[in-house]
Amino acid sequence: MPELKLLLKHKARTLDEYRRIGGYAAFQKALAMDRQAVIDEIKKSGLRGRGGAGFPTWIKWNGIPKQKTKRHYVLCNADEGEPGTFKDKELMESTPHQVIEGMMIAGWATQADVGYIYIRAEFMDCARAVKSAIDEAYAEGLLGKNIQGTGWDFDLHVHLGAGSYECGEESAMMSSLMGERGMPRLKAPHAPLPTIAGLWDSPTLINNVETFACAPHIIQNGGDWYAAMGASTKNSRGTKIFSVSGHVNKPGNYEIEFGTKLSDLLELAGGIKGGALKACIPGGSSVPILNAESVAKAVIGYEEIGEVGSMVGSGGCIFFNEHTCIVALMWRTAKFYMRESCGKCTPCREGTDWLFQIHDRIIKGGGRPEDINLLKQICAQIDGRSFCGLGDAAAWPIVAALKVFPHEYEYFIQHGKSIVDTPQSKLMFPYAEPVPV
Template identity: 50%
Template sequence: MSIDTLTPVLTANWGAERSWTLASYEEHGGYAGLRTALAMAPDDVITAVKDSGLRGRGGAGFPTGMKWGFIPQDNPKPKYLVVNADESEPGTCKDIPLMMASPHTLVEGVIISSYAIRAHQAFIYIRGEVLHVIRRVQAAVDEAYAAGHLGKNIHGTGYDLDIVVHAGAGAYICGEETALLEGLEGRRGQPRLRPPFPAVAGLYASPTVINNVESIASVPSIIANGADWFASMGTEKSKGFGIFSLSGHVTRPGQYEAPLGITLRELIDLAGGMRQGPDGQRHELKFWTPGGSSTPLLTAEHLDLPLDFEGMAEAGTMLGTRALQLFDETTCVVRAVLRWTEFYKHESCGKCTPCREGTWWLVQVLARLEKGVGSEEDLDLLLDQCDNILGRSFCALADGATSPISSSIKFFREEYLAHLTHGGCPFDPAASTVFATAGAQA
């Protein structure tokens, strides 16, 4: 697979010297999109984003321009833009590298997006644990103010905008947009009941647009190069490019920016293949997540599916955040799923019963199975629990907790049963063909 497959746009300047500074960013064409946007009518900016086909890069894949169009401009209340930079989905690692390497890409996107929806106040909500990222984004905002890109009468256009960089309190639940708004307003991060939706009554009960970092960071290049340029990449319904985060058992894990619709096989080739064992033999892919641990997992049978919203939906999963966690045959799927479920149990905000109680019980049954205690009926019990949780909680956290469980039982039921047969995990981490050998010995 040729390196030409990649489409470095958001990542194009990451290797530049001091890429996070204003001088370096402008040297690589930064803020050209802003000047173009300020010469356009706000509605024309929204139309350009709609025509580009940009869909939300935070997981849901909702058309970005359409979301902006939902803001009721006849509402006398102030309009707000909120950037969701609370990246905490297990396996997801694209927004934080982007903010570290090129924070001005995000800042420019925030200014253009705020201008389009006629907002004069924007917020960038960043995970509280990543203090180095918060400092870097704040420094970029300060540079933008000093250069006249922010503040009063930006570049003589009469448009005013202020950006606040807000540090979250470190809760996974605040990645959910309404829980994020609660946190911004100084309350405990818990999801809100909808309707009303944020576009009508969001931050401070005012019309609010909430977008992912990568969604907003994609806007400057769309405005600078044109909607047709962006729409020429990707697939028919999943336009443009995206950052694919490969982690786990590959030779070169990292960020790979490519058009939507690329396959995992192509990405693995770009990453140097699966890792090699001590004997020099290359390991085999066993299972993987297309969009973080809250998306149903897939297997090596799905290597050639297009990584776009439609292709993943047809396979019964979701593209999500393109957090591709790859696990080879030395990994126990039961143990991996248990670890993910423990995470969701810990991070449940406790507001609704299906999630608060359901994730606790999922861990209990999974832990029993992982230790080889219980019976085959526990698998049906797990699936029944998942069925009772799915679609019954305030937000998608509980739904995400069920995804790896139900999908792993679908593809690896025999592996769950092997734990019962062996009275524990049958895997030898040092083996190269673990389950095939363990299953035969069972």
């Protein structure tokens, strides 16, 4: 199956290189279009947010007030904190203008005055690449005052992240950008949507890097052209980049059309390495784990992956071979969420700690028969009861692991050691690593 490339087709770091592959033609086209016509094209494309939730992009764009009474903002979520995901990094490093052009099209469509790209601070190369591309765009009059004689002013800034997974959550990101602690805010229906009151209480459009990168292609080629890709699925259109890692021969970013089989994605990544396929986390560490039988059945689409019990998420696709101990894997996952919980709400702050502590005693040989039910109860107390999505993200992988691989937990608790007993599996047990609490 050939790999389909749209967003990852070219590497064009400079403006000259980007122009040579047709860069900024879509922006020029958008400037000549009515703002609503731009949004309608995004609607026709069927584009859904690539940051994890798959929310229809056009609804957000259309939600920015048409009657302007305040500044409008465009915010690009480039925090990319989901373990297993590294696609936004590649997009920003290899073709930064593609992301900038997408933000400019969104800015035009929503009458924005200012845009921010919130890049995680560890991604210094990305930040440099994007900053240099922004400077080039200013020098060419693509950004700044009275762009291309339209009377529209638009400024774009890079903002470095505050070093926490939670800062990728959109309301925490806005707090962080405004100089506050990166903690989430109350959300709709209890508070206005960011499109009404976001940054500094002004209308704010927030999308992921990959979502913005799709916009130039949609405007240039038309929404119908984009929507033709993935037409075999229920409601997933276009392409999606998957960051494939784990036990595969060729880890990397692969852009596929929705409707592709998950097993074909594995083949693109060179197939499984070091043993037979055991499991896959298809959309980043927070989505439910699948066993090999489900991988064989799974078709990539928001609804289609749901049918086998998981999610597209952010596209961080991790494959595991037969030497993987699922309990150790969940121990590592629980540790991540415990550390990243911001502490604002009790179910997540306390629950993530307990999820880790119980996994820790199981893998150290001290598991108790009641631990399985205890884990299930704690997950049920976190899921849907936390202040933001991080709590759910911490519970879902464990709920799925207990459902799909219950025998691995049962064996570990009964025998005080993993059911997987091979030299390779030993590497999964970093018992000695100190755990700061």
